[in-house]
Amino acid sequence: MSIYGKTVLVTGANRGIGQALVTEALARGVQRVYAGTRRSLVHSDQRVTPLRLDVTSDAQIRAAAEEIGSLDILVNNAGVALYDDLTERAALEQSLAVNLFGTWGVTQAFLPLLTRSAGAIVNNVSVMALAPLPLTPAYAISKAAAFNLTQSLRALLAGRGVRVHAVLTGPTDTDMTRGFEIPKASPESVARAIFDGVENGEEDIFPDPMTQSIAEAWRTGVVKAMERQNAAFVTDRAAA
Ligand SMILES: NC(=O)c1ccc[n+]([C@@H]2O[C@H](COP(=O)([O-])OP(=O)(O)OC[C@H]3O[C@@H](n4cnc5c(N)ncnc54)[C@H](OP(=O)(O)O)[C@@H]3O)[C@@H](O)[C@H]2O)c1
Secondary structure, eight states, X not given: OOOTTOEEEEESTTSHHHHHHHHHHHHTTOSEEEEEESSOOOOSSTTEXXXXXXXXXXXXXXXXXXXXXXXXXXXXXXXXOOOOOSOOHHHHHHHIIIIIIXXXXXXXXXXXXXXXXXXXXXXXXXXXXXXXXXXXXXHHHHHHHHHHHHHHHHHHHHTTTOEEEEEOOOOBSSGGGTTOOSOOBOHHHHHHHHHHHHHTTOSEEOOSHHHHHHHHHHHTSHHHHHHHHHHHHHHHHHHO
């Protein structure tokens, strides 16, 4: 799928990777980018339409879906990461509310438009979906759940012509990783790699040097094989 001429919605579009995704989408010649943010946003490019969208608000999700007439690509990028040690239920609830239920709610609301356009869903998950960093375990749990959601949606929506991509992002230099003194990719390079992955039809996108080093092992590994095997049940049932 080429990004050129498409209509794209990015959640969490005001900073970090989301902001870089808006810039990259514009550079690739999109027709329109809906920039979903919790606060008001002003953008100099006429092709950007700011959209008030707290992904934990059913009312804002509904209003956003009513405002948009057509959509080719939904990028579920909004996310929150908290330091915790799993002693407080609140950290788990907040992480799940944004990273899992936010992704689910926005996806369900825009599914009719994405089905009509035979579009794509891109979930910015995290490599922590595969292995937690126990400094942010609630975050990792929510991302593992969001990744599993992505895998099921991929199988369930294949018959409707909607492609579903997971982005297994590694350390990226944004507010989220402030204070972590580790090698980080730039948000701009991650945004480029995400849209490259969509254009190349990669269902799991590894958008930075750290995660690219495990991409091949993941794609040829036992877990991926099981995902495909399990997904075939859905296709076989639909055919029957
Ligand atoms: N940075 C990394 O190393 C890394 C690695 C793996 C995955 N990721 C994922 O990449 C995505 C973007 O992260 P980032 O690094 O760009 O982080 P960031 O700079 O902290 O940006 C997070 C974005 O999400 C938005 N957001 C948070 N809660 C929201 C809500 N309830 N509704 C709507 N928007 C909300 C924030 O909006 P406000 O400005 O209003 O708070 C902000 O725009 C996240 O899903 C994150 O988990 C990041």
